[in-house]
Amino acid sequence: MAARGLTWSQLYVGQEFESATRSVTEGDVVTFAGTTGDYSEVHVSRAYAEKTEFGERIAHGLLGLSMAHGLMLGGGLLFGTAIAFLGISEWSFKAPIRFGDTIHVRFVVDELRRRTKRPDQGVVTFAVELVNQHGQVVQSGRKAILLHAEPDNAPQPAEHDAAVPAR
Template sequence: MSQFEVSPQESGLYFDDFSVGQRWISPARTITEADLVAFAGFSGDYNPLHTDEEFAKKTQFGGRIFHGPGIFAVATGLESRLGIKNGTAIAFLGMDWNLTAPVLIGDTIKVHEEVSEVRASLSKSDRGVVTFDVQVTNQRDEVCQEGQWTVMFQRKG
């Protein structure tokens, strides 16, 4: 996916504003110890791979890693900072998602997003569906998670 950065939108894009090939890169965010502790507490996932440094040192990762679903949650937040969905997205319809590499405490991640499909609703003329190819990368440009997100948007008018 070739990449470029754009300024955040003041208001969201409508279905009619999207075209295949449009790309965005989110702001970056460093994953902290506090993020890991908060996600473990919120989710109830206290797997020692995330919460026990001595246990995690003996794994293939050599230390604790951040929860995979936690990275997905952070990615949705980073992507929202682009503003492309502000006030125009109707629903997040689904995803096809793969976790390809661990994210460690101290890693800095960002979201790369590209429109891969745009289709008007056949049953409701006031909306359409946009599919995005999405990658979460770390500071070394390694892909940590990737897949597709499908979102329903309002049409103009």
């Protein structure tokens, strides 16, 4: 059984995390195209893509966004504590994700807000960067997630000065 993830009450503004890595494959892109129906030629046609400014096929921007979300949650950080994904804002596609790129996510707690009508829940907003193997930020933005929170009278974690291990 996996360990329980962090609750809203255990997070603090400025807390930093880093995900594991994963490589983006042709199979990922073909599967995403089939699932979404987005067969844009820059993603699926080698002949077409070679004539574009990219010079080769690239992954869908929304595939990168989806992978970023999976990488954030895949390490178990919010396992059993996340209730709902509430939204994204200020998302920017800065550079293409190429077949074979290895990506990971850096994310920081940017805002914490306890729900007034449900004090056992809180919203965390993360500032998120999707980064390739060259250290280039290819996408960035903010993601809001609804989490379970401890009651106000529950014991709180000790000090918040310890480094958070990369996931």
